[in-house]
Amino acid sequence: MATMTLQEKILFKLQDVKDPEIASISIVDLGMVHEVKVDGSRVTVSVLPTFVGCPALHIIERDIENAIISIDEVEDVKVDFVYTPQWTSDRISPEGRERLKEFGIAPPPLDHVMGEPWSIECPYCGSPYVTMENIFGPTACRCILYCKSCKNPFEAMKPVLNLD
């Protein structure tokens, strides 16, 4: 640990900050951490919200502050929510995609083009034979599907991509 720079320590700590609505995945693996700036003992973390009206943002802000302030060298933590660049669902790391599956949530389709049909695999059995039950799920970023192979309902992260 002694060889870690402060920047590395912060990123390490941020791995402990989980999405309050998906307890298995960190905000780092979700691709929400844009930038960590260190100025002496002052730290600024820029975070990209997944959805604009996400009610978990206040909790995430508090959890980031608590995680980073626990580092000895840090005296002040500021969290900025920024919208440039924009969070898109392809920012989720390979590790994050696996964590989502463990939670019973299919990761968003890769190489998706907005407007085209999605192909989503069941997070339990891997079957592509699934039907969309509701494009809106229990949180803004999720939708509800049903697997015709193993007959389980499951959720998926919505693809959210730039429309340019």
Place this chain on the structure above:
Amino acid sequence: MNKETMKPEERQALVELLYQLADDDFILSFRGSEWLGLAPHIEEDVAFSSINQDMMGHASMYFRLLEELGEGDSDSIAHLRKPEQFRNAIILEEVNGPGTYLEKPDYDWAFAVVRNYFYAVAKQIRLESLRICSYEPLREAAKKILMEQYYHLMHWELWFKQLVTSTDEAKKRMTDAIQKVWKDFGGVLTLGPYYADIVKANLIEDEALLKKRWMNKMEAVFKEVGLDFPGAPRMERGNGRKGEHTSDLEGALSTLSEVYRANPAAGW
């Protein structure tokens, strides 16, 4: 253009536009939230409340931009203005139907579908135009909102097309709702008294152009589902962009702001 360099008339135009964008989303998402537990089925309840939550998020994003421009803090912008300071279109403040959320709600689902669908189309057109807005924070907000709006539009378009091509009763209720919304939907498609300054500051394209795009889209959809296109929508009860409103807005605001007014420090 940025906060420091903009001229007073540009700032005024920007502020007016932001209030229109914010208040449209704010009021319509409130009306939507009154449907909680009353939507036709459980899946729709989940979907509709998710859409309303997104839209309330969009409103608060605009309120934050107003806060940055010195309009006061975003909570008081949302909760402490008088009805005549609101800039939303009148059709968006209208009650969902007879009764109230707590007492004998007899809400009209056809009206909900038509109003939300027409609005989603107009909002999409507006946001696409804002992608070239001269004020960067608004341009970036619009891009972000557009990604979510994409799903809302898809949702309401599905409902609209299915109901309007369904049974005779569904079709009758939908055409009644279309006639009702048409009387005032012109209010959504106007940029209000500061329209010339808004366009001159390159904040958004000309309202005539935006309106034309909305009409073209609607005409194509009406044709597809076999409905007669009624021509340009009207603005019979007044222009919300000028602060003209009905008593429905007062009712909505007193409910919306009850907690905040009772205790501005309450966390919720």
